[in-house]
Structure formats: C-alpha cells, structure tokens
Amino acid sequence: MADVDALSSAVYDTKQWEDFLKTKYGPYKSSKETKHFYEDIKGEKTHPSVIAFLKENHEKQTYDYVRTMKEKYGKLNQGEFSIWGMLMRLDEIKVNNRGGDVQLQQKEHAFQMAESMRREGQPRWLVMTALIHDLGKYLYLLGEKQWTVVGEIFPVGCRFSKEIAYPHFFDNNPDTKNEKYNTKFGIYEPHCGLDKVNFSFGHDEYMYMVCNNLGYLPKEMLYILRYHSFYSCLLEGDYTYLLNDYDIEMMKWVKIFLQYDLFSFTEPLPVDLNDLKPYYVELISEYFPEKIRW
C-alpha cells in the first residue's frame, strides 16, 4: 500500500501534470489571461514537480519494465470492487501538500466529462467510457509512483519520439542504447497495429486490462481506455508507421474523446451529485457486474 507522503506527492504531481496538459493542448493554450503559462512551457519553466516526474518516467519506462508490470497487474488479483465504489474511493484522496489542499479529483472530472457528452447526445458507451477512463489510478493506492501511473504513454521496444514532452530525458533510458530497441521500428513490423506494440505502463493499460477481462465491452471503449494518453500520435501525428487500418478507424473515437478530456472548458458540477446518481448507477449496471476484478 502507498504511504501517506508518497500518496500526497502523487496527488500533487498529478494535479500539476493535468494543468500542464491543459496548458499545452487544452483551452488555455492561446487565451490571453493564461499567456504566461504557455510562455512558461515554451521557456521550459514548467512546474518543477512535472519535470521531475517526467524525467523519472522517461528514464525508467523500459521494455523489460513494461513487460514485468503487464505480467504483474494482468493477473488482476488486487481485489474485487465496484465501478461506483472505486470512483468514490479515488475521489476521497485529499492531501495537504506544499501549502494547499489538493485532491485527486477523479469524480468531478469524470462526471463533468460524462455530463457534457450526455448533453451533446454522444452514445451511452462513450459516456460510460468517460466516467471510468481514469480509474486505473487505483495504482496509486497500490503503492505505485507518479512516473508509472500518469503521464503520456509511448511505445517501448522502438525509438522514442521527439514529440513526447521532454524527449531529452530518454537519453538516460537504457533502451536508448540498446540497438534492438533504438531504431525506428525496433522489434516491431511497419503498420503492425498498436495491439502488438508495448506501451509505457500506466493507468491506461491497467484500466484496459481490468475492462478487457470482462470479454464483452465495446471495442471502441477498450481502445479509448488504452490509448487516451498517446498524445505524440493523437495530437502530434507521430508513430503513424505503427498503425494499421483498425487503429486508424478507432483513433477517430479517441480524438472525439480527447475533445472532452482536454479541450473543453469544464463546467461546475450540479451541487448535488445525488441527482445524477440514479442515471449513472443504471448506466454502470448496463455494462458492468456489481464487482469486477482489479
């Protein structure tokens, strides 16, 4: 289990990372009021805790590490919990860190996204996906650190993209010096499809494994859960040489999803979540049994 200090900095760093993303790609990137944030990024004045965790992430996510983590968490023997219960549990993580209260605001973000999709008539499965997309952050409660829970994901086993934020940190990743892994295609075939590619391990892959285990969820939902942080491809257009036709078809949905995840201004939630609860409890029961394996 995570100790309180580790969890506390994890929550703080996660908040900083999410602010970083919104500034880099989201609605704030060109708005006048927040111009200085953007300039900070260009001038590499990103929040130090973001830089520190990205450095660790880029240095430690190796092919071997990823294989080990997929093997470990792929067993899904961490417990059985309901979707609703996990949503509430993650949201209760609140810490006082470096002079302020910070919360891992999973519930609020999840409901805001789901609600704006619902208002705009998006399909039920997509609303469902929004509600659960970050629940893999349960990894924090299992004692995992920021660098292997959040951050953008990227293929391992082939050359790291220059479009990933802070690419120079890959210089100290052992795979960069391994000639098996440091070429454009590395161990993969051109257009082999992302399903054959190993990605840096984080909440995305974990939640994909949890949901894929059920065996019947919509393929688009599983795809979004797995690749929603693959920004170097989705937003910068890199790694297209690994995609197959199936990926290209599925990417359309991830991009729609990201419009809600990153690009839309968030609106405050209705004061009383109890008003929303009946709809979402029913939605969850449409796709999930009472408890699932994590």
Ligand SMILES: [Fe+2]
């Ligand atoms: Fe996420």
Ligand SMILES: [Fe+2]
């Ligand atoms: Fe999100």
